[in-house]
Amino acid sequence: MLDALRACGLKVTPQRLAILNQLVGDPTHPTATELFGRLREELPSMSFATVYNTLAALTKQGLCAARQLESGPVRFDPNVAPHDHAVCDSCGLVIDVMTEGLAAASAATNLKPVQGFSVRSVERIYRGRCVQCAAPNEPQTDAEKETGD
Amino acid sequence: MLDALRACGLKVTPQRLAILNQLVGDPTHPTATELFGRLREELPSMSFATVYNTLAALTKQGLCAARQLESGPVRFDPNVAPHDHAVCDSCGLVIDVMTEGLAAASAATNLKPVQGFSVRSVERIYRGRCVQCAAPNEPQTDAEKETGD
DNA sequence: TTGCAACTAAGAATCATTCTAAGTAAGGTC
DNA sequence: GACCTTACTTAGAATGATTCTTAGTTGCAA
Structure with a gap:
């Protein structure tokens, strides 16, 4: 997890680890909003923008995939x-x-x-x-x- | 065109005919915004809500299809x-x-x-x-x- | 320990879409 | 052809998802 971030040249932050942890092993393809809701429980100060920024960074680095399977918000998939x-x-x-x-x-x-x-x-x-x-x-x-x- | 609307129980209006005309034979899968832009030229008073309402009605009746192929706005396809x-x-x-x-x-x-x-x-x-x-x-x-x- | 680039928070801005309310017109009926 | 009902249209507000901006913070290399 930690190494995966470093390998991509991304800095390791509590926010990123939390987001990755939520995503990995979650087969439900959550939306950014769903992730944000869950993450607020462990990191109440987390900003919505951070969730989007981080997911965009992870997607760009191939650590997760953004999928638009139906109309509505984009879903994120740890299975690349x-x-x-x-x-x-x-x-x-x-x-x-x-x-x-x-x-x-x-x-x-x-x-x-x-x-x-x-x-x-x-x-x-x-x-x-x-x-x-x-x-x-x-x-x-x-x-x-x-x-x- | 006219008959297609009537057959579906939809009233024939200039707005609907214009939207259908724009859509049929257009292979580019336009978005609602793109259609609205073109339609304003022939019907300057047309409302955005009308475009959405009409496309929803046409989609429901199977006269066109809404497709979400990538993130971003929905695209409409006359090929059902x-x-x-x-x-x-x-x-x-x-x-x-x-x-x-x-x-x-x-x-x-x-x-x-x-x-x-x-x-x-x-x-x-x-x-x-x-x-x-x-x-x-x-x-x-x-x-x-x-x-x- | 320090410096700086990358990151985060907060909230405004933007974009696509839907909703609401009031006026308009298509089309069936007489 | 006039009338009536109901579906349709308009205009603009509301909503939801996402991006942008700015200022402050922090990871981490040196």
Whole structure:
């Protein structure tokens, strides 16, 4: 964590360590606002701008990835390896899809989808319903998620 | 055009016809702001809210599609048939990719990328460089595009 | 220990989008 | 063709996400 920052030429600060700690191992692809909310608990003086600045720095250095999978705020992903995503139409849940992701991406990179367009990477977004929302009796809306379950 | 609106139960207004006319046949996937700018020329009294309301209505009725391919404003696409997109890293250009789109999408729909997730649709986004930007001597930045070439 | 460049805090500014309220007009009915 | 209802439009305020600015702070190399 500490070394990862230093290796990128970024200074190690409590704010950055806190943000990285929150992000790493969090599979929910949180937004900047969500992260800020959680981080305020351990670092009450933290500024919103710091969260954005830090996430921008981490993204630039390849320590995390910014993903715009639906309209609304950008989500941040600690998993920078090539992979796809499944997005729930109903509750907005984002799930990493590792299966075949690499193979598919590398195969597609060799495609020429449009004359002259040189492909650097391919990402696939699966849209549909997550397990919770697909279950007839327990649809989980955004509103329900906010009130806690 | 006129019939398409009526068929959806939408009233035909000069604003809606102008918006649809701008959108149909425009392959550049314009944003609401871009459309508003062009539409002001023919309908100077048009309100921004009308553009958003109308685009929302058209999207809901399946006459166009809202696409979030990168961070920034939503782009609107008159092509509602299933297809993929190529996005230029450099200038932001969005290109429709029809090749194999249908076949790939339907094949992927049968996949089970995540346990329990029921896939409704798949979209692929190719990232890389467009012809203009890939050419070593004539990179086209957003700034250059705005000043006109 | 010191110096400085990079970082952070606070809040204003900006941009995209949605909401609200009041007036307008499309289109069905008589 | 006139009238009426309801959907639509306008204008501008409100909201939410993100970026910018400025001044003060701190990590870390020397």
